Amino acid sequence: MVNNKYTDPAVVCVDSMGRNAISVLSGHVGGANRLCEEVAHIIGARPVVTTQSDNLGTWKLDILGKCMGWETDATRAEMNQAIATLVNGKPVGLLLDIRDRGTDYLEADLPANVSIVTDRTDVSKYQLIIAVTPYIYDFDIPILYYRPMVLNLGVGCRRDCNPEGVANYIGNILNDNGISPLSIKSVSTIDLKKDEPLIAKLSTWNNINLCNIYTAEQLAGIEVPNPSEKVLKVTGVAGVAESCAIKASDNGKIILEKHKGKLSDESDFTFAVALDKGALRGGHIEFVGAGPGDPELVSVRGKRFLEQADLILYAGSLVPKELTYYAKPGCTVRSSASMNLEEQFELMKEFYDREKLVVRLHTGDPCIYGAIQEQMAFFDRYGMNYHITPGISSFQAAAAALKSQFTIPEKVQTIILTRGEGRTPMPEKEQLHKLAASQSTMCIYLSAGIVDDVQRELLMAYPPETPVAACYKLTWKEEKIYRGVLKDLARIVHENHLTLTTLLVVGDAINNRDGLSRLYNDNFKHLFRK
Incomplete structure (x- = not known):
């Protein structure tokens, strides 16, 4: 017996030719719409969904709370009325008292009939308020509350x-x-x-x-x-x-x-x-990992912050300017290449104090040679709210460009991310020749300028014929990859005039095709059986 979409199981019907997968019962609340899409993808059929909010591409209010980790105390009648108001294009106000990934999503994807509530003393122009808040309001119009756990x-x-x-x-x-x-x-x-x-x-x-x-x-x-x-x-x-x-x-x-x-x-x-x-809403600093350079390699979350930012402060000498093209109209975009730390802090705090969103855009992943320690200390000192969105590091881009797996079963199971000793001293226990003794895959940052010293130390542990690669501006338009062996590393760097935007990779894992991964051995096939 069919009762209602809240208790009935998801039902999907596939026609006899396998051309259409049709969501029949329980829509998106019971998971039928999602199941319909999954079945259609598996058999190469066309998904047929008749739920209005899905077809309009608007918010699915009845599952929004569950997706975002929010509670709601709305009755089914109140929820259905709110859905009807939204999908029928009536004016809806979005009231946000907190910030989390859910509110970021809502602000970035406003339906045409929804606007942010800025004046809470006059909401008469709306027929519904959707409120993501821990607070209780007394309005004369319907309110659909989502309660974030904050x-x-x-x-x-x-x-x-x-x-x-x-x-x-x-x-x-x-x-x-x-x-x-x-x-x-x-x-x-x-x-x-x-x-x-x-x-x-x-x-x-x-x-x-x-x-x-x-x-x-x-x-x-x-x-x-x-x-x-x-x-x-x-x-x-x-x-x-x-x-x-x-x-x-x-x-x-x-x-x-x-x-x-x-x-x-x-x-x-x-x-x-x-x-x-x-x-807390108000000013916010988001460190965003730009990835190795290609604007398409920034994370989805990072791209969304770039699109929403009021200020983008990017490392101009290391981050391609094209990444800042995601900025919205009116966003201030500044390079930090010519700025000292005090000037950077002053600019970010100015926007923060005006309750704006600041994106500090760092190359690769901010946590790997990203120089964010001093900035976080400054933000902590002034009680400023900040967060880190990780990015793809250049060592991962190097593996992709070299078509190499940097770990080899039973031979190399460790990747070392390090740098040579230049003006900044290295801890004695982390000197290159000591790390090299492990014969791991080594990815050496910020060291093209001291490549002679790097080569000398590496030859203390690696054989002279060990494969190497000098990777210049990985994923940029100017990308260049130079392969060779360790005894020629310094010559490769010097002859090609490589700069600080070069990652040096050393190890037998470069372009290795010998052997078969143990995951595909008969002894491991049980891992893939259900």
Whole structure:
């Protein structure tokens, strides 16, 4: 018997000729639309989907929360009405109080009838508000809430506090203060209270699946809005609830200061709530790995940040300018090649303080010789919000350009990423000749200018006929690959006038085709059987 799309299984029908795969039952809620596409891809058929939101290419509101990790308390009737408003092209407002990957997606993919809510005192032009927020609003029009898991509950209590009724009490106080309990993701307390029945009870409340227990040393130095001399004397911290909430939020924002609750003589407790620092809207710095150079090798996430950025500050001497062509109209694009660190910081902070999105675009992957340590220290000092989007490194581009697997079963299982010793000293234990003793595949960065020293050290461990490659501007239009053997490495670099944008690769893995990977040996075939 067919009941409804929320409980019925996904049903897909394929015609007798295998030309069409048709989503019949449970649409995208039950997974039929996705199954339809998968079946069509397998048999080479045409997927037939009749769900309006799929056909329009607009947001799928009934599965949006699940996809993005958000909760919603909308009834089915409310959800269906919201879907009808959206797909019928009625004016819809998007209200965002936090930032995460889901809100980035929504902002980058606004349907034509959806606009960002900028004035919350006048929403009369909308027929629906879609709100991604931990807060509760009182509008005269329908609101479809998505509750992101971004709030942290800090708790303190008397010894052997009776937990009965406390969760409901906290929930009511949150609601009274315009905060949804559905957005609480963690409960935290000090280690003195870790065995309290109240903490065990709250750890299973609503969507909470994370319980943080902190020592007084971990909470030391955290400034709280409502310090208590008594609590400081007993626990060693100025306030348990507030300091734990702030710690759990990574020094985010307190949105509910310490509240005292007392349901009986045996039930005396305090609690506070803080919003994750990483979820705060406003200024944001995103380090983006540009990849080795080809604009098509930046990650999908990195490309999206470039398209949304208000400022793109790129390493002009190392990153092709073409990557900045993803910038939106009005974006400020600056090269950092002629700027010192202080000038870079000043520019980024100017945009950050104006609550803008800044992309700091580094070559390859920012974590490999990316010089981001000083920048992160600066951002930490000023409490600035930042994140890192990784990129493809030039050593991976080198493997692709050389058509080589840098690991060979039973011969080479290690790849070393390093650099020669120039003006920046190398740790004594990481000198090239010591690393080379492992006979691993070595990818040597930033060393074309000292190639004679590099060759000399490598010959202390590798045979002179060891394959080498000098890879210049990998994936750029100017890419050049020079192959040879180790005893000729310096000559290759000098004769071709190679510069700092050259990666040196050394090892028998270069262009190796001998042997068969053990993964395809009969002894390993069970790994591929179901």
